Amino acid sequence: MTHIPGIVITGASGRMGQMLIKTVTDSDQARLVGVVERQGHDWIGQDVGEAMGGPALGVLITDDPLEAFAQAQAVIDFTAPEATLEFAALAAQARCVHVIGTTGMSDEQIVALEPASRHAVIVRAGNMSLGVNLLVQLTKKVAAALDEDFDIEVIEGHHHHKVDAPSGTALMLGEAAAEGRGVKLADVSDRGRDGITGARKRGDIGFHAIRGGDIVGEHDVLFAAPGERIVLRHLATDRAIFARGALKAALWGQGKAPGQYDMVDVLGL
Numbered sequence: 001m002t003h004i005p006g007i008v009i010t011g012a013s014g015r016m017g018q019m020l021i022k023t024v025t026d027s028d029q030a031r032l033v034g035v036v037e038r039q040g041h042d043w044i045g046q047d048v049g050e051a052m053g054g055p056a057l058g059v060l061i062t063d064d065p066l067e068a069f070a071q072a073q074a075v076i077d078f079t080a081p082e083a084t085l086e087f088a089a090l091a092a093q094a095r096c097v098h099v100i101g102t103t104g105m106s107d108e109q110i111v112a113l114e115p116a117s118r119h120a121v122i123v124r125a126g127n128m129s130l131g132v133n134l135l136v137q138l139t140k141k142v143a144a145a146l147d148e149d150f151d152i153e154v155i156e157g158h159h160h161h162k163v164d165a166p167s168g169t170a171l172m173l174g175e176a177a178a179e180g181r182g183v184k185l186a187d188v189s190d191r192g193r194d195g196i197t198g199a200r201k202r203g204d205i206g207f208h209a210i211r212g213g214d215i216v217g218e219h220d221v222l223f224a225a226p227g228e229r230i231v232l233r234h235l236a237t238d239r240a241i242f243a244r245g246a247l248k249a250a251l252w253g254q255g256k257a258p259g260q261y262d263m264v265d266v267l268g269l
């Protein structure tokens with residue numbers, strides 16, 4: 001009989017936490033073995049299915065991540081940067097694959113994942129959907145094919161609860177455009193213009209963020225030259241696309257060598 005990996009979901013009550021719980025329980029390739037929320041949350045101790053307003057799932061929500069991770073083969077984590085750093089150390093201790101969807105991590109926080117990745121597999125991506133990861137590849141190709149006559153702007157839109165900008169996806173797309181052009185994003189990034197900014201600098205990559213209502217996630221990469229424009233676009237209409245990608249990453253990571261991977265590795269793009 002093939003072994004079915006046990007999965008823990010962190011940030012259980014969150015928008016992605018609940019979508020991930022549904023995705024894992026609906027799958028016949030994984031088992032939900034644990035669900036974590038932060039200390040003091042009113043879901044602690046409840047059955048997660050009932051807490052979500054449905055039938056019992058036989059999994060109680062805990063505020064003890066290490067105890068939960070010790071029963072699992074993978075942790076899927078869409079929470080917040082500080083929490084994700086703490087979970088990375090614990091997932092490494094339990095030798096679990098750690099799938100990180102959390103965005104808004106600083107460069108220092110990303111570097112701080114390194115010790116954990118010496119002991120366990122980390123798969124991290126600002127967007128786990130197939131469509132966006134394909135768009136990243138397309139962006140790199142288009143940027144490599146065009147010269148700096150084409151101004152590159154990344155425009156993203158999200159729901160009004162989102163706390164970080166630019167989105168993780170926008171940064172992935174910006175990195176891809178910079179890589180295609182053979183430059184470092186940090187040298188050309190121009191974020192959210194305001195006031196007397198002066199004319200646009202040739203070669204810059206601009207970022208703009210819209211926040212409103214219940215937008216799940218929308219990303220445009222605009223290549224604008226005199227006389228013509230190219231727009232590469234991804235529209236997410238259902239968070240299930242991110243959860244399906246994250247589960248795929250958790251399964252893909254089983255048996256892989258410790259280290260840091262992304263969805264391009266998982267999807268073989």
Ligand SMILES: NC(=O)C1=CN([C@@H]2O[C@H](COP(=O)(O)OP(=O)(O)OC[C@H]3O[C@@H](n4cnc5c(N)ncnc54)[C@H](OP(=O)(O)O)[C@@H]3O)[C@@H](O)[C@H]2O)C=CC1
Pocket residue numbers: 010011012013014015016017037038041078079080082083100101102103104125126127128129168242
């Ligand atoms: N990579 C991808 O494909 C995607 C990434 N995301 C990213 O996932 C993250 C979560 O998004 P979303 O579900 O919308 O956000 P929510 O705010 O709905 O959920 C976040 C969850 O994380 C928990 N959490 C936050 N801080 C901590 C902490 N310090 N310790 C423990 N738990 C904590 C919250 O608990 P509490 O309610 O108690 O604060 C909540 O349960 C964001 O960074 C978002 O950008 C989202 C979609 C796709």
Ligand SMILES: O=C(O)C1=N[C@H](C(=O)O)C[C@H](O)C1
Pocket residue numbers: 103126127158162166167168169170216217218236
């Ligand atoms: O916060 C969100 O909702 C999303 N966050 C990710 C990001 O920052 O790009 C992915 C997706 O767009 C939804």
